[in-house]
Amino acid sequence: MNPLCSEFTSSSRKAPEAAIGQVLIEALPYIRKFEGKTFVIKYGGSAMKDELLKNSFAQNVTLLRKVGINVVLVHGGGDAITRTAEKLGLVSQFVHGKRVTDNDMITVVQMTLAGKVNQDIVRLLSEHGGKAVGVTGLDADTIKAVPGPNAEKLGLVGDVESINTDYIDLLCRAGLIPVIAPVGYDHNGNIYNINADDAASSIAIALKAEKLIYVSDVEGIQVGERILKTICKAEAADFIEQGIISGGMIPKVLSAFKTLDGGVRKIHLIDGKFTHSLLLEIFTHEGIGTQFIAEQDNDQQENR
Amino acid sequence: MNPLCSEFTSSSRKAPEAAIGQVLIEALPYIRKFEGKTFVIKYGGSAMKDELLKNSFAQNVTLLRKVGINVVLVHGGGDAITRTAEKLGLVSQFVHGKRVTDNDMITVVQMTLAGKVNQDIVRLLSEHGGKAVGVTGLDADTIKAVPGPNAEKLGLVGDVESINTDYIDLLCRAGLIPVIAPVGYDHNGNIYNINADDAASSIAIALKAEKLIYVSDVEGIQVGERILKTICKAEAADFIEQGIISGGMIPKVLSAFKTLDGGVRKIHLIDGKFTHSLLLEIFTHEGIGTQFIAEQDNDQQENR
Amino acid sequence: MNPLCSEFTSSSRKAPEAAIGQVLIEALPYIRKFEGKTFVIKYGGSAMKDELLKNSFAQNVTLLRKVGINVVLVHGGGDAITRTAEKLGLVSQFVHGKRVTDNDMITVVQMTLAGKVNQDIVRLLSEHGGKAVGVTGLDADTIKAVPGPNAEKLGLVGDVESINTDYIDLLCRAGLIPVIAPVGYDHNGNIYNINADDAASSIAIALKAEKLIYVSDVEGIQVGERILKTICKAEAADFIEQGIISGGMIPKVLSAFKTLDGGVRKIHLIDGKFTHSLLLEIFTHEGIGTQFIAEQDNDQQENR
Amino acid sequence: MNPLCSEFTSSSRKAPEAAIGQVLIEALPYIRKFEGKTFVIKYGGSAMKDELLKNSFAQNVTLLRKVGINVVLVHGGGDAITRTAEKLGLVSQFVHGKRVTDNDMITVVQMTLAGKVNQDIVRLLSEHGGKAVGVTGLDADTIKAVPGPNAEKLGLVGDVESINTDYIDLLCRAGLIPVIAPVGYDHNGNIYNINADDAASSIAIALKAEKLIYVSDVEGIQVGERILKTICKAEAADFIEQGIISGGMIPKVLSAFKTLDGGVRKIHLIDGKFTHSLLLEIFTHEGIGTQFIAEQDNDQQENR
């Protein structure tokens, strides 16, 4: 008997199959629902450093693109900038967590973010079969910036003034994955370093994105020892008032609701330390992190 | 604390999540692969009788259509025909398993298959959200028949002469599910009863289908106590010669390979008694029944 | 002299030719006028029984389709249902002319209308070169029904709740002729027998048809010994008040005007016992039966 | 009784109605057959002079255009040229029926044909609802000419060198009726007078026309006292050899077959003195004049 082609099914697989059937029944409709929709993903944390997690993330992103979702990545790169600055003999200074950025430092930011970090992500996605494209805010006038608050101290740290979505839309429609380095420039040609979380939010709003997903090392909104699966605006206010949500989590929550108000349908906070967390958050009812929704709405809160 | 909107994730779900991620990684690419492709499903056995299995089948079929696969059903209905004939006082006679069909009997066949069984399937799919449409071989000249062998004894039992796919293509492109009752007519306007398995094969070939799936009460090709996951033409010949495949299974296997030769890419034999068997066969590498492939080919034999 | 190809014109034809020229001058513009428009034809009476009239009707319908008119047929089949019921040992009972329809009887209705009468019409049209397609109200959720008045006595005799025209439009655009058996179902999946005249009216309104044509054994609206060529709403009211229109003709007239109110441009009553009556009614100014128009309007009342 | 809207059908019309039905059954299929096809009509004879016949012709042409046939008219105008020349004091001379054309005479030809005769036909068609457009061979380089035979005597009498169909096609696709005055020019810019029959033939060939129809005062090809309905190439040769076709009819017949060889499907000779002769020739099997077909072919010779 020729062993080359015939294969037997595993004898013991009957048991989990009902479960697999259930996963499929649950996941498949999301694909149609999300086909042609846009997801903006802020990429950071361990998923950007650990080799295994980088590969799992790249595999997930590539798969989302393959099933027809427009995926837009926004990345930061603070550590790398600090390292390049050091090698060039520049000292990194921070005011309230923001990097003081003079003319020399903005060149370091550009070179490191656009020239190195961004291109490493493009190459990572390419190795998993995705067609990615590096984008900065200067390309096709995509991000117009204005000086941020505290400019006299911080220098060229900017806020987003406006996003021109033509170029990103073009890339998405062509099946490409834009990987965006958050630098922009103002009407005088000055270049600014922009906070990646804020840039992701502005881009998601401008693109009328279905989802903005923050991939970081945070598991979600924690209440006691448990992670909230879904949170809506009214309750979040209660939680903050009652001190259940507190500290550094408050600005994250407020920013998420500001993005929802801007027209993005859902915001997700997921844990990049967990393999396949992107797929689990998107294709199961249960999800894995916390989703922010505008209002109580059965369909929204029970699904992803 | 307002319980209306916030929900916690189940505390115990971390364990199976890696498995779920794996199911998704496996299943999602199939959707793109099969989008716009055509699956012909011969519907019969318990999945057509048991209330629970009927619903599971209808749910599966509707889901396939929703993720963009063109689904075409072909059904028989021998038991129902016999029952109607009885009520009308007609005795059902069979020669080698084929119903002797005179003028009165062909009217019973038409009335039962096209008027009743077919419409019950259309209604079942509609109840699960599918838009199904009853079709007979007479509609838009879809099936031209010729008298089958042994016509002098069997009467109006016909073979497919040709399939006109225009109408079925039209329905598929419009997102509808054609439900086909296998009656056809010849150039003189005589109507014929056609074997549903044969009709399904001819239709799959004419449509250049990606898959022809037989849903019946058979688990697949059994060798010893195990079910073959994949079988190719050369080995099947060996198995038959060695007596490993024998009896009533031989004509089924030969017919499957004839259909492959006609240009259908894969033939599947799956067990309708198993819930979600359709999805498991299509969206997992492992599958659940037996798939017939033309040749040894790693990509084909290891996947669905 | 080689007789194979040359032919002489009939010596005596000069006389009628001027008349033929006149028929063409009259008929040709209607074709452009009606191209792409929809005609719903309620098919019944002798034109459905007499072999010669059946063929003439099928030839006319096929020709209409060939010159680009969307033709939709709606048929009844009361006599055939009664005959099948008899053979099955069921007694047909009628209340005010409507068939008492229990669960057994609705199966007989389905089997006879959808399985037999409908398919015979499909085959008849096919024999004259038309591509016809059998349709029931269940197909693609085309007819939603509700229980009709007097449901406690009549059982599953329903009224049209709504018509989904997607499927019929699809068939028309593809050059097919939908042949509709008037059964529908409600939101609970109960199937109903629907009066064919009423179904035709609802379908014509839903399709925004140009014409609804009743082909029956009635010559038109008779006043004294003459047939009215055209009747508008205001006068019809006068005629009814003055007793000129009376008896069983009153509900027919009222129903016609209700259909006009629904947006169908003209209703025609024509005599199926007359060969080519369809073409004469549609392509001559004079017509052959009675047309119902909404208002006095020279263009409408003097033309077809 | 309100007489405004109701009308009775004529009491005596039953008798001719069967005949009318037959005319329609015969005529309607031609419309689809000829829709989008091109007919070139050489317009001349009484139909260009008699007021009644002009109107009948214009009505017929306009109707052909309305039912979707591309109609292209080509006209001559010898009498009018002679009259204008006379008024200008120029003497018209002819050699073998062709006008001697010097520089002064070609200006008269241009002014009369393009400036007057052509515009009168445009206006006539416009009055019957057709959108006609005057065209000369100079417009959009439509007709390139070369000097004809006997140029030393005849001067600027030219033959067609080539037809550029772009402009005529554009007009036809826009639903306009090109009315062509047969003047052309050569590569040196010399303008030539071209025989209208020859120009019509060249245009029909270049347009791959379905029909070229000569409307003149000739009834058709006469054999004895009868008019031939259809004639094919082989027989025509016999007729000429046997002297049945003779004299001035011979070059007309030979030219017709040359045009058939060029790819035009049928040539028709019809009598413009007969009202509606165009419609009768085109929309009845019998026709009214003589049609030339390439070969014996039942379908072609029995139809128009």
Place this chain on the structure above:
Amino acid sequence: MNPLCSEFTSSSRKAPEAAIGQVLIEALPYIRKFEGKTFVIKYGGSAMKDELLKNSFAQNVTLLRKVGINVVLVHGGGDAITRTAEKLGLVSQFVHGKRVTDNDMITVVQMTLAGKVNQDIVRLLSEHGGKAVGVTGLDADTIKAVPGPNAEKLGLVGDVESINTDYIDLLCRAGLIPVIAPVGYDHNGNIYNINADDAASSIAIALKAEKLIYVSDVEGIQVGERILKTICKAEAADFIEQGIISGGMIPKVLSAFKTLDGGVRKIHLIDGKFTHSLLLEIFTHEGIGTQFIAEQDNDQQENR
């Protein structure tokens, strides 16, 4: 050394090259600005008579068409009409500069304008590579006319009642150059002679033209010894009031502003006696004649 292919640049060209660069920088943007826009050109004066100027004009017009501008020419032809009338023994009479036009004279107008002058322009453009097409107001019902003022004396001298732009648009979209002879007809079929300047204005308004350009022997609006480059409505009123613009120039100026009010963006008066005047007026900021603009507007007044 092989002299066939290598060429040296002229040794002395460095000096003018900066100037050429400047011309290009200036001219190129106009092309994109005017691509797909429509220019109506009233053609008259020396540019229609002098052989050299005719060729320069034809070259310019052809070039405009080649760079994607829709060019529509309107021409008169008074001198030629007078000459033809003389030859026919008709005396030309004028009342306030308008030709008295009886039935004989309108035939002369038609024959001369449409049959000769128009065709000469068509041929001239053809010789320079343009595809031109002769058009009269009768073609496709393009110009509807009404009797003008003083009709009892002037006879068939008409005003434009309406312009049907369908035909001209069709020709422009096809890349053809319509050459329009300004004759039109009224609802009774009477043909009228229309002033070419007025016809050009009406056509430009109906086409929503970008520019209406009068090519004549006038250099522009002269003030003292200088030519105005740009004039707007308010100032023109001042100039007229102050007597700076006077005499025969007043009606020309008033007509230009009437055309601007009708929606044409700019009117230009340029001198046809100057070679390439069309290109210079259109593709240089400076221009060469006078442009009329609706209002003071920096962008408009400083550019062409």
Place this chain on the structure above:
Amino acid sequence: MNPLCSEFTSSSRKAPEAAIGQVLIEALPYIRKFEGKTFVIKYGGSAMKDELLKNSFAQNVTLLRKVGINVVLVHGGGDAITRTAEKLGLVSQFVHGKRVTDNDMITVVQMTLAGKVNQDIVRLLSEHGGKAVGVTGLDADTIKAVPGPNAEKLGLVGDVESINTDYIDLLCRAGLIPVIAPVGYDHNGNIYNINADDAASSIAIALKAEKLIYVSDVEGIQVGERILKTICKAEAADFIEQGIISGGMIPKVLSAFKTLDGGVRKIHLIDGKFTHSLLLEIFTHEGIGTQFIAEQDNDQQENR
């Protein structure tokens, strides 16, 4: 008199106007000829350093894009890389003019070329109204590289293996200007520094470009004291053999003809030190630098 709107033409301009007309007659046809065609421009030399020349270059490039030409820039940046390396304490070494590139150095190349030089060009074009987009060979897998010759010494200095034009085509079709930094990577993910001239040639061939234009500080091919306007392959061989072309010019010439052989229609060498040299080379017959053509061909050699 209101001075706001009226302007007089310069009194003295008549003289140069004929010349301007001639420039336009010459330049305009090129626009249509080149619309939709692709020009690859290798950008280097003074035009990349001098502020005035940078602006003139950017203005020219932007204008080319505005008149519909697809412009693709390829740039180097050796000096900038050397400067960054220095700041980071890395010593630049060269072998036969090529930079020795180890892992540290390739990071410097990436950061400087893609992160800084590229983005400065994008910003420069943006300031002149062009929509430019930074591209590296990694984006969308645009440039696949292989190790170049002498890899054991030079390290990561690569040759182009293949160009994927999908992304560049997408950008061009969208009216964007791709600015390409010549780095690529191989199948193992190693990144390579690629010579910009070579990359430009490979890209021009892959894009089937109309022109490849080298903007550097070289005036063209000099013979004696004069610059060749046009050179074809056969003569170039003669020149080289006779020593007329010698030294460092030989490899440039050979490379140009290799690019012509690859299917690019013309190669141009122009002097970036000369203002508007791009426009002069492209839009005048004379040109300003040297063009390479494949063969003697009057049309090609006398035009640009």
